[in-house]
Amino acid sequence: MQFNFDEENSICRTVEGLKMDSTATGISRAKSLDLPPTVPQSLSPTTSAETMLIADVNGGPSLSRKSSFGKKLVGSSPGKKGGGGHHLRQTRSGNMKIDSEDLGGGASLSRASSASLGFSFSFTGFTALPEDIVSDISCFSGDEKGADLEAGQTRKRMMSEPTLPIYLKFTDVRYKVILKGITSTREKDILQGITGSARPGELLALMGPSGSGKTSLLSLLGGRITGNIIQGSITYNDEPYTKALKGRIGFVTQDDVLFAHLTVRETLAYAARLRLPKTMSRQQKEERAMNVIYELGLERCQDTVIGGSFVRGVSGGERKRVCIGNEILINPSLLFLDEPTSGLDSTTALRIVQVLHEITQSGKTVVTTIHQPSSRLFHRFDKLILLGKGHLLYFGRASKSMSYFSAIGFSPVITMNPAEFLIDLANGNITDVTIPPELEDRVQSKNSETNTRNRKPSPEDVHEYVVEAYETRVADKRKKKIMKPLPICEDLKATVSSPKRDWGANWWQQYSILFWRGLKERRHDYLSWMRITQVLAIAVILGLLWWHSNSTTPRGLEDQAGLLFFISVFWGFFPVFTAIFTFPQERAMLNKERAVDMYRLSAYFLARTTSDLPLDLFLPVIFLLIVYFMAGLRLSIQHFFLSMLVVFLSIVAAQGLGLAIGASFMDIKKATTLASVTVMTFMLAGGFFVKRVPPFISWLRFMSFNYHSYRLLLKVQYDHMPPSLNIPKLHNGMKEVAAMVAMVFAYRFLAYISLRRMKLAA
Numbered sequence: 001m002q003f004n005f006d007e008e009n010s011i012c013r014t015v016e017g018l019k020m021d022s023t024a025t026g027i028s029r030a031k032s033l034d035l036p037p038t039v040p041q042s043l044s045p046t047t048s049a050e051t052m053l054i055a056d057v058n059g060g061p062s063l064s065r066k067s068s069f070g071k072k073l074v075g076s077s078p079g080k081k082g083g084g085g086h087h088l089r090q091t092r093s094g095n096m097k098i099d100s101e102d103l104g105g106g107a108s109l110s111r112a113s114s115a116s117l118g119f120s121f122s123f124t125g126f127t128a129l130p131e132d133i134v135s136d137i138s139c140f141s142g143d144e145k146g147a148d149l150e151a152g153q154t155r156k157r158m159m160s161e162p163t164l165p166i167y168l169k170f171t172d173v174r175y176k177v178i179l180k181g182i183t184s185t186r187e188k189d190i191l192q193g194i195t196g197s198a199r200p201g202e203l204l205a206l207m208g209p210s211g212s213g214k215t216s217l218l219s220l221l222g223g224r225i226t227g228n229i230i231q232g233s234i235t236y237n238d239e240p241y242t243k244a245l246k247g248r249i250g251f252v253t254q255d256d257v258l259f260a261h262l263t264v265r266e267t268l269a270y271a272a273r274l275r276l277p278k279t280m281s282r283q284q285k286e287e288r289a290m291n292v293i294y295e296l297g298l299e300r301c302q303d304t305v306i307g308g309s310f311v312r313g314v315s316g317g318e319r320k321r322v323c324i325g326n327e328i329l330i331n332p333s334l335l336f337l338d339e340p341t342s343g344l345d346s347t348t349a350l351r352i353v354q355v356l357h358e359i360t361q362s363g364k365t366v367v368t369t370i371h372q373p374s375s376r377l378f379h380r381f382d383k384l385i386l387l388g389k390g391h392l393l394y395f396g397r398a399s400k401s402m403s404y405f406s407a408i409g410f411s412p413v414i415t416m417n418p419a420e421f422l423i424d425l426a427n428g429n430i431t432d433v434t435i436p437p438e439l440e441d442r443v444q445s446k447n448s449e450t451n452t453r454n455r456k457p458s459p460e461d462v463h464e465y466v467v468e469a470y471e472t473r474v475a476d477k478r479k480k481k482i483m484k485p486l487p488i489c490e491d492l493k494a495t496v497s498s499p500k501r502d503w504g505a506n507w508w509q510q511y512s513i514l515f516w517r518g519l520k521e522r523r524h525d526y527l528s529w530m531r532i533t534q535v536l537a538i539a540v541i542l543g544l545l546w547w548h549s550n551s552t553t554p555r556g557l558e559d560q561a562g563l564l565f566f567i568s569v570f571w572g573f574f575p576v577f578t579a580i581f582t583f584p585q586e587r588a589m590l591n592k593e594r595a596v597d598m599y600r601l602s603a604y605f606l607a608r609t610t611s612d613l614p615l616d617l618f619l620p621v622i623f624l625l626i627v628y629f630m631a632g633l634r635l636s637i638q639h640f641f642l643s644m645l646v647v648f649l650s651i652v653a654a655q656g657l658g659l660a661i662g663a664s665f666m667d668i669k670k671a672t673t674l675a676s677v678t679v680m681t682f683m684l685a686g687g688f689f690v691k692r693v694p695p696f697i698s699w700l701r702f703m704s705f706n707y708h709s710y711r712l713l714l715k716v717q718y719d720h721m722p723p724s725l726n727i728p729k730l731h732n733g734m735k736e737v738a739a740m741v742a743m744v745f746a747y748r749f750l751a752y753i754s755l756r757r758m759k760l761a762a
């Protein structure tokens, strides 16, 4: 069978001032003289006016409508002759090139033209579009009020912002993981030679059965997995991945990692303040967050908390849109999404894909994995990659996938959702599907070899056949095309490959934003009656048990020392076990935010450890007020405050230990196991239960904060009394204070180092 899968046709068309040259390849660059005064020159590489034009002509139904949009924009942004190469064209002359290599269905032209023309105003995309352009968009769109299907309301049309166009290419990508067993180590192939591309203005879907490698491929393309287990090439405007790209890539993970107690508006506002460039004021950043809320149709739930397992919040679709909003805030050039529609009903899923479609219209490149889309959803994709067991089964226009599989002999015999058909095929399931004669012949010859009768093609036979069909008939041709260098200017490449990393806020701003965000997120914990009642109940019980205790008799003194020891143990254990959860609980969020360089780890660490202090110091005050006076401890303001200070010091030191254990394991089970052994040891070494500790283990007590706080409490209460057998005599207590202050810092330093060493999860 002669298969001809050449989707490219040369089309040369002139559409109202856009002269299209089918002989040239897809990317042009031009200079616009007509810059809005708001464009920050410092942010724009080279002249800020340089433009890259990417046209992908396919003659879809929206061509004439969208090209008139393009014409209007060109009119408002006349170009001047730009630099180099025969690929470059000028916007003044209105020349736009067509990529004669990658023609197909859909609305790519419109997107490409709007993207490229929008781009002529700013590389950075953080400046508002000039008013005449915005009004052009409104005139063009006609239906600027789109229906919010989920909310049942109308909403503002998504504002298309220009961005730096990034052309994503990947050839022969192979990825394996090393699985370490107890006795042996083996390698597992996850992806085997995947080739594809996505251009600005395109929506590329990665489809395949569960475990086929979609998430792995998406993570590789998004720069989330690095190392020498990866082979092949992944380029962004023909340049390899660099850290500078972090600010241009948005990555929406499969799990919605959001703070449950923050509202939608707070979530996006904090993200905007941390991620948007320093050149924008706080007000501008917050305005931008509001724009995203309107653009994504979230205005109805903007003041609703996100919610989680124990708190009712926004709906699943709204939560997903908040995650997308978190990423589009930064106006990314490339947006990756892992299963953005999983767990959503078909209408909400369609709504999400519509949003993605709108995002591509401003020249962004969008890549998404998708599990089993409805047919309406499937038709929204421009390009498709079908994976099966880590192999590439198809890469090309989504609209041409069915004809490709029909050309290699697989067609549904009943009406079927194309996505269902493709996933079935990728699984090797050919129920209600025609079988290619070549495959039947192969199975027959196998049958005769093994003396079996009427054996149908197994899923393995089908998989093998489909992989082979793609490799022999399409793969090489595609690879050659993708490997052709892009005719783009060096400046644009430099923008992508520049190693410069820019924080959205300075250290103090990051600290303060994270501090207040932490306070807001945990405000419910602060007012948790459970915790307050727990502390109050223990305080009252202690007060009753030691009611008006008497320290003038040896037995009374011994009893009181017992109370002081209990206080030192209680305010040593309690903070350890609450601090243990701090980092493991926020691990996913920390991973997510650090992966995009949202803040410095030191700012986060300090904010996170100080934002809990107000409550941690408020509860012991109430506790001590009750116990101190009920138990009749030394009645003087000075001694009450000194006791309070000792308890504070003990709490802060113990918290440090909890933070260090939590951060070292990042696993609550392991951390609590180690913590219980440690605090038990510290308690026993505290000097109350055993007084004559063997010298070879007596050093342990110096590491115990219980030991130091107990001695200090004794000193505060009894330093006016003659030394007794039960009460150790302290000189001035400075040694104990110094030891505890050292613990406060040393444990925290250990926690910080452990966090630094934590590997960012893919």
Ligand SMILES: Nc1ncnc2c1ncn2[C@@H]1O[C@H](COP(=O)(O)OP(=O)(O)OP(=O)(O)O)[C@@H](O)[C@H]1O
Residues within 6 Å of the ligand: 177, 179, 188, 190, 208, 209, 210, 211, 212, 213, 214, 215, 216, 217, 371
């Ligand atoms: N780090 C890893 N260690 C071991 N196996 C891995 C690792 N990463 C991926 N895999 C395996 O690689 C295969 C592909 O995983 P991946 O998550 O990419 O699939 P997927 O197509 O996204 O699946 P799903 O649709 O279920 O999310 C799976 O079999 C998975 O178990």
